[in-house]
Amino acid sequence: MLKPVDVIVAGAGIAGSSSAIQLARLGHRTVLLDRQEFPRHKPCGEFMSPETREMLEVLGLDLPSHKLAPVSMDKAMIILPHGGEISAPLPGPAIGISRYELDRLLHLEAQSAGAEIVTKAAVTGIRKLDGGLYEVEARQDGGKVRYQARAVIGAYGTKKPRDLASADEEAKKDTVYIGLKSHYSGIRTQNQVELYFCSGGYVGISAVEAGKANVAALLTLDSVQGNGKSVTEILQAAARSNPRLATRLASGTPIAGSQVSMAPVRLSEVPQPWSDFPHIGDAMLMIPPLCGDGMSIALRSSLLCCAWSDKYLKGALSYDQWQSGYSKEAAAEFSRLLKRAGMIQKLAFARTNRLYPGLARMFPGLARYVVKATRLSETGMARQ
Numbered sequence: 001m002l003k004p005v006d007v008i009v010a011g012a013g014i015a016g017s018s019s020a021i022q023l024a025r026l027g028h029r030t031v032l033l034d035r036q037e038f039p040r041h042k043p044c045g046e047f048m049s050p051e052t053r054e055m056l057e058v059l060g061l062d063l064p065s066h067k068l069a070p071v072s073m074d075k076a077m078i079i080l081p082h083g084g085e086i087s088a089p090l091p092g093p094a095i096g097i098s099r100y101e102l103d104r105l106l107h108l109e110a111q112s113a114g115a116e117i118v119t120k121a122a123v124t125g126i127r128k129l130d131g132g133l134y135e136v137e138a139r140q141d142g143g144k145v146r147y148q149a150r151a152v153i154g155a156y157g158t159k160k161p162r163d164l165a166s167a168d169e170e171a172k173k174d175t176v177y178i179g180l181k182s183h184y185s186g187i188r189t190q191n192q193v194e195l196y197f198c199s200g201g202y203v204g205i206s207a208v209e210a211g212k213a214n215v216a217a218l219l220t221l222d223s224v225q226g227n228g229k230s231v232t233e234i235l236q237a238a239a240r241s242n243p244r245l246a247t248r249l250a251s252g253t254p255i256a257g258s259q260v261s262m263a264p265v266r267l268s269e270v271p272q273p274w275s276d277f278p279h280i281g282d283a284m285l286m287i288p289p290l291c292g293d294g295m296s297i298a299l300r301s302s303l304l305c306c307a308w309s310d311k312y313l314k315g316a317l318s319y320d321q322w323q324s325g326y327s328k329e330a331a332a333e334f335s336r337l338l339k340r341a342g343m344i345q346k347l348a349f350a351r352t353n354r355l356y357p358g359l360a361r362m363f364p365g366l367a368r369y370v371v372k373a374t375r376l377s378e379t380g381m382a383r384q
């Protein structure tokens with residue numbers, strides 16, 4: 001069976017579903033494929049920077065006034081393993097909303113824009129054919145379904161579809177992380193995001209809707225070996241090297257069914273906006289979660305990519321212009337940010353691991369850097 005459409009978006013997270021909204025609104029027959037069933041929990045700090053909120057507004061999602069009542073935050077606090085803390089105001093109000101709800105709301109928008117969403121459909125291969133067409137193969141309904149599309153957008157997050165993953169990448173010797181999260185009841189946060197450094201990584205706590213707190217962590221895979229298998233056990237083990245985190249976790253109760261993890265997570269060294277088709281979000285660039293900007297990058301790259309893809313689909317650009325236009329713009333937009341974010345990640349890990357005297361004095365700079373320097377420019381596309 002071959003299904004002809006204008007565009008296939010592979011992956012229905014924040015990057016993919018926001019692309020489906022835009023392309024369907026522009027009149028393109030759009031199919032959004034995801035291997036998971038929704039709504040679903042996703043390992044994420046669920047801290048939405050001011051830029052993310054603004055870009056969602058452009059897509060028609062006005063979160064601050066939504067009936068779900070997401071939480072507003074105006075302060076960031078870093079808590080070091082020995083108990084010292086640094087606070088800094090956020091450059092604008094941030095929002096806490098679960099990915100369970102956010103991705104569900106984006107899917108509703110995509111559907112009302114006319115996109116078709118197919119879940120439990122794992123993309124296994126994307127092939128560029130002669131004549132400007134793509135063939136996308138998905139494992140779906142217990143069999144294989146093949147789609148034919150004029151354009152494809154890769155929005156599948158950090159893990160490439162099976163046929164596209166290269167052995168080189170898997171064999172890389174870089175640091176490999178695990179990302180995980182659990183919602184808790186009973187942990188009260190005061191309009192702030194809290195970042196706890198601990199052995200092997202960091203744990204973020206911030207409020208989401210309905211009085212729940214989200215606890216998310218990025219830890220090196222090495223550091224979690226032998227620390228239990230469940231998300232709750234791993235979080236408790238991480239808290240052994242940060243007593244204030246242990247106290248915080250003990251004040252709440254994990255909410256059953258909200259625990260999820262992803263591994264291996266590899267942080268990007270350079271943006272990878274293209275491989276026969278455009279990539280967006282984490283598929284293009286995985287930034288250290290410490291920066292709280294992954295969702296913002298997902299949305300920004302989706303906005304950029306959809307503008308180029310729309311022109312290509314309407315015949316105003318050749319394939320080469322589509323490729324070079326988006327690739328150049330994405331590289332210019334994200335390369336510097338990624339470099340700075342990588343430095344912060346290294347600094348954070350190196351400092352906390354050594355715990356030498358005077359550490360706390362180093363951190364006010366880091367706190368400001370984390371909160372401000374890694375943010376995408378607030379004068380971005382959202383206002384254009």
Ligand SMILES: Cc1cc2nc3c(=O)[nH]c(=O)nc-3n(C[C@H](O)[C@H](O)[C@H](O)COP(=O)(O)OP(=O)(O)OC[C@H]3O[C@@H](n4cnc5c(N)ncnc54)[C@H](O)[C@@H]3O)c2cc1C
Pocket residue numbers: 010011012013014015016033034035036042043044045046047048049052121122123124155156157158159160161162178179180216217218265280281282283289292293294295296298
């Ligand atoms: C521990 C942690 C904490 C974080 N905290 C924050 C934070 O506080 N704030 C922030 O802004 N960012 C944060 N991030 C980053 C943020 O979660 C990501 O940048 C963002 O989710 C990227 O969106 P995406 O749509 O590209 O990918 P995803 O949200 O991962 O979506 C990808 C989708 O593709 C689907 N998929 C994958 N493979 C296939 C396939 N073969 N076929 C079909 N579908 C497929 C998946 O099921 C998934 O639904 C955090 C990340 C981690 C790991």
